[in-house]
Amino acid sequence: MTRQKKVILDILRSTKSHPTADWIYTEARKVIPDISLGTVYRNLNVLREAGEILELNYGSSYSHYDGNPENHYHHVCLECDRIADVPMPVQAELEQKARACGCGEIYYHRLEFYGLCPACQQKKDKQTR
Amino acid sequence: MTRQKKVILDILRSTKSHPTADWIYTEARKVIPDISLGTVYRNLNVLREAGEILELNYGSSYSHYDGNPENHYHHVCLECDRIADVPMPVQAELEQKARACGCGEIYYHRLEFYGLCPACQQKKDKQTR
DNA sequence: CGCCTTAACGCTAATAATTATCAATTTAAT
DNA sequence: ATTAAATTGATAATTATTAGCGTTAAGGCG
Known part of the structure; x- marks a missing residue:
């Protein structure tokens, strides 16, 4: 080190x-x-x-x-590219459901939500008001 | 066009x-x-x-x-980089749960599973047997 | 059908993030 | 303290993708 x-x-x-x-x-x-x-x-x-x-x-x-x-989830802002943590629990059942599809072995998964961060959301609100 | x-x-x-x-x-x-x-x-x-x-x-x-x-989900092989569709229904409730965290607006989400594709899984099985 | 405007093409050069190279330096084990 | 192995800083190379530009093709209208 x-x-x-x-x-x-x-x-x-x-x-x-x-x-x-x-x-x-x-x-x-x-x-x-x-x-x-x-x-x-x-x-x-x-x-x-x-x-x-x-x-x-x-x-x-x-x-x-x-x-x-x-493992944790992220929110990606499509306007400013900001990445933020989404504090929701990891959904283990997703991997179970995916395994049932027989697509091979699964070690982990990733989940991202795309949209607007609070700041860009507010900015857009002001524009359209 | x-x-x-x-x-x-x-x-x-x-x-x-x-x-x-x-x-x-x-x-x-x-x-x-x-x-x-x-x-x-x-x-x-x-x-x-x-x-x-x-x-x-x-x-x-x-x-x-x-x-x-x-929107659909994918499986990514960590060995050979193959990307395959995962034929499971889109989990709309994920976005509801994420919205409850107040991370801004959400338009869509993406979900990927990482592991081994069937071919690479079999190859690895043979090696360790 | 042929003109004509505009968008898209092929080509080449440019960008930009990341990786490789390598002599010099640092690490930490003996 | 010595030393072998690993890592550093600096620079050059790589590579996926984009931009610039003169030329070509699409497709709407007379």
């Missing part, structure tokens, strides 16, 4: 946002000014493979990372 | 696989030998915006496309 890796993991663990590699890079440089972007990517991949973090890619062209490796 | 666009849509509608832009390009060239890859991408974007097809990006670095624009 190098200093760089620890800083990257700390940054991810201490935010509820779901940042991109570039945002993490910016934050990491505040602690280790000469850390390189390659190191950020390298450690994000190592951490993902170790199951310490999640990589999310919902539509947008770059990956987002999540410091919470427990 | 140009010939190119129609061919691309036909290719997508006539396969149950969830091909990449490059695979579609290869198929399209069998019909229009001098079609360009840019045209494939351009039309895939147009068709997606028109709601005629779905763009899927689950983990892998390139997008997959789905000729069936109706």
Whole structure:
């Protein structure tokens, strides 16, 4: 566990946002000014493979990372691309239903809701009023 | 509706696989030998915006496309990246539950199951036996 | 049917996120 | 403290996708 890796993991663990590699890079440089972007990517991949973090890619062209490796659901804003946690319990019965379809083995599932985040929803309300 | 666009849509509608832009390009060239890859991408974007097809990006670095624009669920093989439809009904109550969490407006949701496709599952069985 | 406007095409170059390379440095085990 | 192995920073390479642009084809109207 190098200093760089620890800083990257700390940054991810201490935010509820779901940042991109570039945002993490910016934050990491505040602690280790000469850390390189390659190191950020390298450690994000190592951490993902170790199951310490999640990589999310919902539509947008770059990956987002999540410091919470427990399965949970997300809401993606179609307007501003914000990703937010959806605090509802994991629905284990979904996997049972899917297994009944005989599509092979299932280790885990992911569920995303697409729409407008509260901020963009309000913005749109004002426009159409 | 140009010939190119129609061919691309036909290719997508006539396969149950969830091909990449490059695979579609290869198929399209069998019909229009001098079609360009840019045209494939351009039309895939147009068709997606028109709601005629779905763009899927689950983990892998390139997008997959789905000729069936109706919401449905997928199974992604972690071994061979194969994407298969999961023929289970859309669970509308998921959106109700998510709305109750107050994360903003929800237009639709997506659900993916990750594991092993039947082929890779069998391959692994043989190895460990 | 042929003109004509507009949208779409093929081609090539550009973008941009991510990965690979590699000498130099750090880690941590002995 | 020594040392082998792993990781770093810096840079170049890769690769999926998009943008620019002169040319071509669609399809509506006379």
